[in-house]
Amino acid sequence: MDLNNNKKSSYQVTFKGKTREFPAGVTFGEIAGIYQKEYEHQIALAVRNGKIMELFKKVDRDCTVEFLTLSDDTGAKTYNRTATLILMKAISEVVGADKVEKIKMEFSIGNGYYCSKAGDFEVTDELIEKIKAKMQEYVDKDLLIIKKSMPIDEADELFESQKMYDKVKLFKYRGSSTVNVYNLDGYYDYYYGYMLPSTGYVKYFDLKKYEDGFMLVLPYRETPETVDEFKPLPKLFKSMEIASDWGLKLGIDTVADLNDQIRMGKFNELVLVQEALQERRISEIASDIVSRGGIKFVMIAGPSSSGKTTFSHRLSVQLRTHGLVPHPIPVDDYFVDREKTPRQPNGDYDFECLEAIDVEKFNTDMCDLLAGKRVELPTFNFVTGRREFKGNFKQLGPDDVLVIEGIHGLNDKMSYALPAESKYKIYISALTTLNIDEHNRIPTTDGRLLRRLVRDARTRGATAKRTIQMWPSVRKGETENIFPFQESADALFNSALIYELAVLKQYAEPLLYNIRPDEPEYFEAVRLLKFLSYFLGVSTEDLPMNSIVREFVGGSCFKV
Secondary structure (H helix, E strand, O other): OOOOHHHOOEEEEEEOOEEEEEEOOOEHHHHHHHHHHHOOOOEEEEEEOOEEEEOOOEOOOOEEEEEEEOOOHHHHHHHHHHHHHHHHHHHHHHHOOOOEEEEEEEEEEOOEEEEEEEEOOOOOHHHHHHHHHHHHHHHHHOOEEEEEEEEHHHHHHHHHHOOOHHHHHHHOOOOOOEEEEEEEOOEEEOOOOOOOOEHHHOOOOEEEEEOOEEEEEOOOOOOOOOOOOOOOOHHHHHHHHHHHHHHHHOOOOEHHHHHHHHHOOOHHHHHHHHHHHHHHHHHHHHHHHHHHOOOOEEEEEOOOOOOHHHHHHHHHHHHHOOOOEEEEEEHHHHEOOHHHOOEOOOOOEOOOOHHHEOHHHHHHHHHHHHOOOOEEEEEEEOOOOEEEEEEEEEOOOOOEEEEEEOOOOOOOOOOOOOOHHHEEEEEEEOOOOOEEEOOEEOOHHHHHHHHHHHHHHHHHOOOHHHHHHHHHHHHHHHHHHOHHHHHHOOEEEEOOOOOHHHHHHHHHHHHHHOOOOOOOOHHHHHHHHHHHOOOOOOOOOOOOOOOOOHHHHOOOOOOO
């Protein structure tokens, strides 16, 4: 590197093979303005020589540059983060900093982000309108967002004065002597990730009163210039709320709280209590199934890496305690032969669409079983891509029940011929409610992605690069085939374990470090590594063998 670079009066910036000279002091945002016409959506971040840069950063060397927009995953996260900063400042000003004890970004429901509150004020429709108007005022003024590197002790004093105690606790576990703090017109906050350069970028948002708090409604990544109407999902919300309450009862609301438990040698006790809470929930579901009478098909569905297989085994154990005889039936065994599998627009097989399943054969077999007939069930050979019959005969007795696990389990088109009263539908997902701090939530998809990274490497020999590469396609399949049916479930089960990220950390980190800077998946790897750096790692030695996390790290007593 040219050590005299910082003394140059201009720099050469190359964009799409063409080089242009810019004066010293130019920001990436100013350069983005010139090239904005090359992009369909608003530019959110610059990529300088393969490294992401916030737009308020100044060019300090000759470089190649490209840009990320609000339709890119990283850009969308940056938009949401900036909207959160604007919201927090607006609340502080409208309500009054002295009345606000804590505003916590809890979890997402569709395109909404639920915020809970603590303090001497009531959330009313009138208050929401005032906060929303204040946010719009900031957007119209296009206020600058200023990033400053601050010594930890100085940051501690700052956030103590603003009653942001979660951040003070978090900084105890930061390996650096400094932290980056964002200043929005005198309001200071700390965020994990990048920020937009000014409030004027956040043009699309809504704010609604919801339950005891409020919902910040933001655009979906695919349509960054549109805010869709928020659609409540009461069953999902209730499940998330219960998980948050569990965390509070365990004394763990944030990553720092979890780290404190690990530091004080209380990790094993935490594991036992968390596992007991999950087992109690599984027992409740089993009791509900039995109480309904006549249930012959327990249909389990959920997004990737939710722990469906372990859950189905543990549910089966609980059903046995009631005198039932459960039989697992993987829907995957009803895949059509490979050459009949539909393809995606890019030519890849689409294993997640309903048409990839022989729905007619599935319904014929299930109806025959329900009628008391003896049926030979298929097994799908994933190596040859063909269905095989190996003498797996089933005949249902009065106490037999089929536990059916598959992506389409909640879709009635999958089981169209079965009487509704014979089915019990369960939606399972890893709904993370642990926060980094009060304003930095952990997306549930991050927990599932890390689970899948670890499992794919262990069971399939897949690299982290390949898993990250496939993730958008997996998410698309979930959005189309699972999420629309989650509210139709008879029961929801949250498979997230409040301690699991501390366990997954030491398995995921080496895999992520294998992704090179010149690979497209590098940005996501860096983000996940930064995220994992907040956690203290723990051993899996004392984890129960029937724990859902064992499905991913290994050592399960079940065949998973």
